Amino acid sequence: MTLEIIRPGDRAYGSVRHVYSATGSPAAVALPRSSVEVARALEFARAQPGPLAIRSGGHGISSISTNDGGTVIDLRRMDAVHHLGGSRLRVGPGARWGAVARAAYGWGLALTSGDSGDVGVGGLATTGGIGLLGRAQGLTIDRLRAAEMVTADGRVLRLSADEHPDLFWAVRGAGANVGIVTSFEFEAGTTPVVARAYVMFDLADPVGFLERWGATVEAAPREVSAFLYVGGGPRPFAQATIVYAGDGTDAATRALQPFVALPGVTGQRAELVPYPEVPLASGAPHTGQQAAVMHGGLATHLDRELAGRLGNLLRSPGVDMLQIRSAGGAINDTAPDATAYAHRHQNFSVTAVAGSAGAAFDAAWGPVREVLDGLYLSFESTHRPDDVHRAFPPATLERLRRIKGEWDPDDVFSQNFDVGVPTA
Ligand SMILES: Cc1cc2nc3c(=O)[nH]c(=O)nc-3n(C[C@H](O)[C@H](O)[C@H](O)COP(=O)(O)OP(=O)(O)OC[C@H]3O[C@@H](n4cnc5c(N)ncnc54)[C@H](O)[C@@H]3O)c2cc1C
Missing domain, CATH: 3.30.465.10 (Uridine Diphospho-n-acetylenolpyruvylglucosamine Reductase; domain 3)
Structure with missing residues (x-):
């Protein structure tokens, strides 16, 4: 079979040029169907002028899976x-x-x-x-x-x-x-069925709350993973998604209870769900609709120092949201030298999200970045040369x-x- 290549002017071009977080105008988008065709696409791409982009789901937050004037190798057909x-x-x-x-x-x-x-x-x-x-x-x-x-x-x-x-x-x-x-x-x-809880909080004291959130996550059994999404502004609020992936509803209730005992709960819902209901999906086509940028890093504890700096970040202009994902547990069972992802003692991924890039967002992130310990590449939109040293x-x-x-x-x-x- 011939390798499918879409170029500007082709009918399908509009559906393959953009990604989730950026618009693009590549000169060619190759759509291989097998590893042999990927090799052919790569050979083709290397012979073209302009940049190369590799794309799988097109959700990379540094927007490098499309480009202007270059070649994209788009793996969407290889989705079995x-x-x-x-x-x-x-x-x-x-x-x-x-x-x-x-x-x-x-x-x-x-x-x-x-x-x-x-x-x-x-x-x-x-x-x-x-x-x-x-x-x-x-x-x-x-x-x-x-x-x-x-x-x-x-x-x-x-x-x-x-x-x-x-x-x-x-x-x-x-x-x-x-x-x-x-x-x-x-x-x-x-564990195809899990207990999932959504808990909403009003944050009268964001710094104190973040410290308590961190301690609660660290004390939880490893069946629990918990993500916190915090909105800033004059009245900070948060929404948590907490998953218990273990046996027994009593054990799930015991594991989730400390989270609903945190201050400022304004709403909660917990239920047993098939795991496919946990990762939320829209299936929307890519038009560069999500222009958000992110800065990220890892932390061992949400201690007072870090929580204080995150509290300042939440008050800064240009910052839309803070995401705190649990790491730790089984993630830290793997030795730091066993894979190229070496961060095996941290308990949290910390990400700040802004609607667009800008000096104000970078300045607000600076003090947080100073006290973080390592970088997870998938949550950093910018590519500074020293980032590879933080990641590796x-x-x-x-x-x-x-x-x-x-x-x-x-x-x-x-x-x-x-x-x-x-x-x-
Ligand atoms: C809404 C949203 C929520 C997210 N939530 C989480 C989360 O909870 N946890 C988490 O860990 N991450 C999360 N991420 C980050 C996500 O893991 C990364 O953005 C990831 O790179 C997206 O994969 P993709 O295939 O869709 O990206 P693409 O944009 O297709 O690819 C991104 C880059 O990865 C490389 N790449 C892609 N495919 C291949 C391949 N087959 N071989 C080699 N290199 C390749 C290329 O350099 C490419 O440019 C989230 C991102 C978004 C947008």
Whole structure:
């Protein structure tokens, strides 16, 4: 079959040019259907002038999965989800996490991803995956048992603990630096029904609340994962999504109770739901509709110092929302050197969201950034050179650069927090 390539003027161009957070006008969008076609698309792209973009679900928040005048390799046609037996799944990079959750549920399985069912598999599962089953299951990359990847020179390789183990290490946290993943094999979990609570809070004392929220999350059993979304302005408020992924409604009630005992509860709802109801999805086509930008980082505790700085952030102009996702639990069972995602002692991901980029947002974020400990690449919109040092501690970065130097010496995959190749 010939590789499908869409260009400006083609009828389908309008449906493939943009992503969720940006508009684009690429010169060509290749839509491969197999790893062999991905290799062909890459060869084509390397011969074109202009930038390259790799796209799976098009939900990357740094908007680099489209471009102006370059080539996009769009993996949307590679979206199959297969059951390989037991709790193993094979998933295409172009699948969305909502579809993965629905398919897995049919086989009695659930796999952690994130809070959005619209997010694509490829971007999230090459970076981390901090999800609402995270403290129970680990990061999404921790559930990866094998992958298929197209390298810069067009080879199609199978990666696992025994096959190209260096690339398998790199793909779990820095995948975008080393190749294009064309299929993922995951070990899913076996809790397809979870207890989910929504709790709304009025924050009379945001700093005190954040400290107590942090302590409550850390004290919770690892079956609990909890995400908090805080709106700023003159009267800060918050909404929490809390998931208990374990057996027994009594145990779920006990685990969720400390969250509804926090101050300022204005509403709450808890129910047993099939896991596919947890990652929320709109299925909306991409028109660059979400222009929001984010700054992010990781924290071990929401202590008074950090909570105080977050309180100031919430009062700053240009900041729309703060998101605090639980990490910890099973995520921290994995050794820091076992994957290219090395942050295995932190308990929280902290993200600030603004409607648009600007000096005011950066200035408000500065004091928070100073006290954070590490960076999760998926929640940072800007690409500052020092971000790779925050994302990858020295030993991780050195190993990554060595691997990249071997597999991508021309730095073809430079778009997404480029770690660079060794110079000598
Ligand atoms: C609404 C929303 C909610 C989110 N919630 C969470 C959350 O709860 N937890 C969480 O962990 N993350 C979350 N994220 C972040 C999300 O994980 C990243 O934005 C992710 O990159 C999106 O994946 P994608 O495939 O849709 O992105 P794309 O835009 O398609 O890809 C982003 C980048 O990833 C790289 N990439 C994509 N596919 C591949 C591939 N197959 N091989 C190699 N590199 C590839 C490319 O560099 C690409 O530019 C959220 C994002 C949004 C927009």
